Amino acid sequence: MSEPVIAIENITKVYRLGEVEVHALRGVSLLVHEGEIMSIMGPSGSGKSTMLNMIGCLDRPTSGRYFLAGVDVGHLNDNQLAHIRNKRIGFVFQTFNLLPRTTALQNVELPLIYAGVKGSERKKRARAALEAVGLGDRLNHRPNELSGGERQRVAIARALVADPTIILADEPTGNLDSKSGAEVMAILQRLNRERGITVVFVTHDPEIAAHTQRIVRLHDGLIVGDEPVLKPKLAGIEG
Amino acid sequence: MNIGESIRIAFRGLSANKMRSLLTMLGIVIGVAAVIALVSIGEGVQSFVASSFQGLGSNLLFVMPGNLSMRQAMSGSGVAFLTMADVAALEDERRAPDVGLIAPESSGTKSVTYGGEKILITIKGVTPEYTIVRNFHPQIGAFFGEAEVKSRARVAVLGQDVVEELFPAGTYPIGETIKIDGTPFRVIGVMEKKGGTGFGSQDEVVFVPITTAQARLFPERSLRGEPVVSLISVKTVSESSIAAASAQITRALRQTHRLAASDEDDFSVINQTDVVNIAGQITGILTIFLGAIAGISLLVGGIGIMNIMLVSVTERTREIGIRKAVGAKRRDILVQFLIEAMVLSTIGGLIGIALGALGSRAISQLMEDMTTVVSVQAVLMAVGFSAAVGLFFGIYPAMRAARLHPIEALRYE
Known part of the structure; x- marks a missing residue:
């Protein structure tokens, strides 16, 4: 195992809901090394969404420090965080979050537009990313013309296109049937294996967690377990 | 991006x-x-x-009652009249040497009838000089002359639009009799078509001798009993004498109006440029x-x-x-x-x-x-x-x- 790509030191997050303070994270420390594929598990309200937002640089911790690939991102401003999200992080959401009325290719191009990549180069990379998830023949389909599994694969292509260090997957199979779910898992495992991309799942589904090398369990804003998976399952079909 | x-x-x-x-x-x-x-x-x-307005002619001055500047209008000192006495003063060679021809007019709106037709129209009482000063001539028939002015003749010269509005199509207007405010007038001429100017259409006017107008149509008199004039058009002797003529007119009228040195003018002398402005x-x-x-x-x-x-x-x-x-x-x-x-x-x-x-x-x-x-x-x-x-x-x-x-x-x- 090499450099820690995620180094979280004693992070807390407090939300204010009117008069009430909600302690979503109460002091969490975590090291994730480059090339790991792991999952963060916990029941709803355990702080795992907050954890995902922190790791994904969508939000800042109330206290504690977070180094992403050696950079202290805890105190960056909004624009700097946007830049980190653009370059370092790919998101895969349960609800896909594709832009409607926009083709698969255009959806995948989106991160590259904000990275300032020019037209033809951008199209080439977006096409390559779609081909990598097996959608080379669906470039000009809109989300409503694609099946759930295909939509999620477009989302993975979008997460992948800017060559991120980490892919963050939030219940990626939650809205899919088991066959499509297996396909999605297989793609993510392959990206981890072949490209060395660190993949972090946030889930409450033990079946997903069983496909990863390590499971971190959250409860009430604290880490209550951190164990390796002895024999990670390999998702079928694609292999 | x-x-x-x-x-x-x-x-x-x-x-x-x-x-x-x-x-x-x-x-x-x-x-x-x-x-x-x-x-x-x-x-x-x-x-x-x-x-x-540009077509009016560049050696033309207009004398109007009242001071057009804001200050005078705000002070509310009342609008003085221009009268035939003022016209006489301007005709005086010694007092206004640069003034060439003078065309006073007494005008107002009256009803004009012919047969069953009745229209409201601007009546202008003028002198024969009007045709020269304003470069506006009859097309058929003739304008009235000095004799008609002296005798207060009941003759009228019509603008082209008046003919169209008043007479049935095809009627030859010369020699017909129209009634202005009930008084019969004989039509002796029809003016050429001039089109509109800033003063309103020149073709919707009936011209009568100024003396007839003052005697029969516009009974208004100044405090000293002089017939009232609504506008005096002045043609200067040359284009270069506009400024001199304007000063002479101002001086002459201040005398006839007996204005003290501190009083504002109670009339306005404007030229074509002023009008355009x-x-x-x-x-x-x-x-x-x-x-x-x-x-x-x-x-x-x-x-x-x-x-x-x-x-x-x-x-x-x-x-x-x-x-x-x-x-x-x-x-x-x-x-x-x-x-x-x-x-x-x-x-x-x-x-x-x-x-x-x-x-x-x-x-x-x-x-x-x-x-x-x-x-x-x-x-x-x-x-x-x-x-x-x-x-x-x-x-x-x-x-x-x-x-x-x-x-x-x-x-x-």
């Missing part, structure tokens, strides 16, 4: 909701079309009025006024854009969240929505210019004598203004969009 990319995204966003985009644009279209059409009409009126000021105000009214509709159009952009930001909260998650900066979102608003308003503006130009052309064709011109300034102003409206009313919704927190935006249902 570059501007071309933003514009493409904006077009994609707008074409997703074509009907709504069109309706939103409509406000700007109407506003800009109104500005272009009304300003071009205003400018048409302006050049029309200016050109009609005054008319230009009035029509300029008209143009600004029309433009301002149209500008208000442009403002309303802008509010429409703002309204729709606010709705759009709310509807697309999730899209904004997605864009932010994949790395859009605040500025990227701001620019995207701002450009959307500006694309709406600018396209609306361009359509509006086309419609406004068509409208002004139609008006130009409907109203003879008036050429409306769509000026380059008006077009540039309309384009600039509509883009500015987009910018101004787009900035608030765009800032709302840019400020959205990515997590909340992503969770928005």
Whole structure:
């Protein structure tokens, strides 16, 4: 195992809901090394969404420090965080979050537009990313013309296109049937294996967690377990 | 992210909701079309009025009762009359050597009847000199001469429009008798067609001898019992003596009106340039006024854009969240929505210019004598203004969009 790509030191997050303070994270420390594929598990309200937002640089911790690939991102401003999200992080959401009325290719191009990549180069990379998830023949389909599994694969292509260090997957199979779910898992495992991309799942589904090398369990804003998976399952079909 | 990319995204966003985009644009279209059409009409009126005054002749002076300057009008000292005594003073070679010909007129509106026809029309009591001073001559028949003035003859010379309005088609007017305010007058001539001037149409006038007019039609008298004159047109001996003649007239009239040195003039002497300037000021105000009214509709159009952009930001909260998650900066979102608003308003503006130009052309064709011109300034102003409206009313919704927190935006249902 090499450099820690995620180094979280004693992070807390407090939300204010009117008069009430909600302690979503109460002091969490975590090291994730480059090339790991792991999952963060916990029941709803355990702080795992907050954890995902922190790791994904969508939000800042109330206290504690977070180094992403050696950079202290805890105190960056909004624009700097946007830049980190653009370059370092790919998101895969349960609800896909594709832009409607926009083709698969255009959806995948989106991160590259904000990275300032020019037209033809951008199209080439977006096409390559779609081909990598097996959608080379669906470039000009809109989300409503694609099946759930295909939509999620477009989302993975979008997460992948800017060559991120980490892919963050939030219940990626939650809205899919088991066959499509297996396909999605297989793609993510392959990206981890072949490209060395660190993949972090946030889930409450033990079946997903069983496909990863390590499971971190959250409860009430604290880490209550951190164990390796002895024999990670390999998702079928694609292999 | 570059501007071309933003514009493409904006077009994609707008074409997703074509009907709504069109309706939103409509406000700007109407506003800009109104500005272009009304300003071009205003400018048409302006050049029309200016050109009609320009035709008066450059060695012409007009003497009017009352002081045209604001100060006098505000002081409310009352308007003095011009009288035949003033006319006599100006005719005095020694007092006003640079004054050439003098044409006083006593005018007012009276009813004129012929057969069953009855119209209200301007009656001008004038002297024969009027035809020379104003360069306005009879086409058929003759104007009256000194003899008719001396004898207070009941003769009339008609403007062309009067003939058309009063007589049945095909009637030869000379020798017919019309009644002005009940008094019969014999028609001895019909004037040539002159068209409108800034004073109203010259063709809708009935000319009678000034003495007849003062004796029978306009009983108004000054405090000293002198018949009242409403306007004195003066032709100076040459174009270069305008200033001298103007000074002589002023001096002579101040004497006959017995004004002390500290008193303001109670009359005005104006020349063609003054008239053109005054008319230009009035029509300029008209143009600004029309433009301002149209500008208000442009403002309303802008509010429409703002309204729709606010709705759009709310509807697309999730899209904004997605864009932010994949790395859009605040500025990227701001620019995207701002450009959307500006694309709406600018396209609306361009359509509006086309419609406004068509409208002004139609008006130009409907109203003879008036050429409306769509000026380059008006077009540039309309384009600039509509883009500015987009910018101004787009900035608030765009800032709302840019400020959205990515997590909340992503969770928005």
